[in-house]
Amino acid sequence: MDYKKEETLRRGPWLEEEDERLVKFVTLLGDRRWDSLARVSGLKRSGKSCRLRWMNYLNPRLKRGPMSQDEDTIIFQLHAFWGNKWAKIARRLPGRTDNEVKNYYRTHFRKKMEAQNYDKIIDWSGNTGEGLLRKYKETEIMWTRTTTQEHGLDKTVKESKQINMESNEETYGSICEKESFGVMNSPYENRISDWISEISTDQSDANHLEDRISSSSEHNININGGSWWFQGTRNFEEFSCSLWS
DNA sequence: AATGGCCCCAACCGCCGTTTC
DNA sequence: AGAAACGGCGGTTGGGGCCAT
Incomplete structure (x- = not known):
């Protein structure tokens, strides 16, 4: 031009x-x-x-008005999975745009996180990249297991909220810890985010890690069987597709 | 009533991958 | 095959509105 x-x-x-x-x-x-x-x-x-x-x-397909409680929870969860993949997150929310999701997250979640001043701040200087990635992946698995069960995400969303309210230790604590990656703007953040996206399709890798963690007695995880990532992903797919139909 | 600070969100920017010619 | 155009994405900005002082 x-x-x-x-x-x-x-x-x-x-x-x-x-x-x-x-x-x-x-x-x-x-x-x-x-x-x-x-x-x-x-x-x-x-x-x-x-x-x-x-x-x-x-676009007439857009939904106007404030985010619902479920949308709020989904954004929170998916951001924990994928990081700042706004377009990807928005595709799971019928009628919402990446811009809307991004703005919503910035104004609600980040502020919320900072205000609550979580004490589970990771000391970057004391960790290797590999260690951080492992920790991130493990907390992801814990979160996924506690929020994706055989009955689908819509119920799962409600359950996860319940879990969050009842216990800050295993589930909410994990997710907050992950969120601190975002809040801190660590140099690892983007790489971790991209990496999480990559592994989301890597079933064998996921299963391998699951086996490794399941065999470890130091992880007190409430497991409900199945291949965690596949199950989680499938439920997300089914859930979001059902919203569009 | 004036004003300064903050919040929210629409719009823009720059970059990159894909498609078209 | 390569250049140009297009489309998509994430980050950033600017302005309007609200609220406290």
Whole structure:
């Protein structure tokens, strides 16, 4: 895009007329080829800006209004699984956008975490990267086991809340400890987050670690059988799919 | 009533992977 | 095969609104 053309592009908040026009043209042309849609529509906006406006605000599939308690819990749980993978988390929440999830998390959870000033802060200097990864993975397994059972996530969400209220030691403690990774902005954070995403599809690795931990007497874990990650993932899939249907 | 601080969220930016030509 | 265009993502910013003083 040349300089002169960019000069004439509008920025900032969208006007009602612009919204109406955008909706009209998306209905006509579909939600693809945003640059040409922006040109054809006569909107003095970039294609990217049009796309964003549609995706985050105008799309009729979007759900408006405050987050429900279940959505709140899901965001909390999935962020513990995946870290700042907002788009990935948003895909599990029908009608919510990555931007919305991101904003929600930033304003609610981080603040909450900082305010509560958890004392389980990890001393980075005393840990190796490998040790931290292992610790992270183990707490993930503990969390998954206590929140994913054979009856699906919708019930699980309720149970996890109950567990959280009843005990801060095993489950909530673990998740908070993981959250401290995020709060501290550790150099490991992104790598750990990416790594967790990778292992989410690696069944054999997960089972291997499960065996190792199950055989250890120092872990007092309430296990309900099955392959933890597969079961958890499947339940998430089923649950989120059912929300869309 | 004025104002300063804070919260919230829409919008933007830059980067990167994918698709198209 | 490679360049350009496009789409998606995560991080950041700016402004409006609310609230306490």
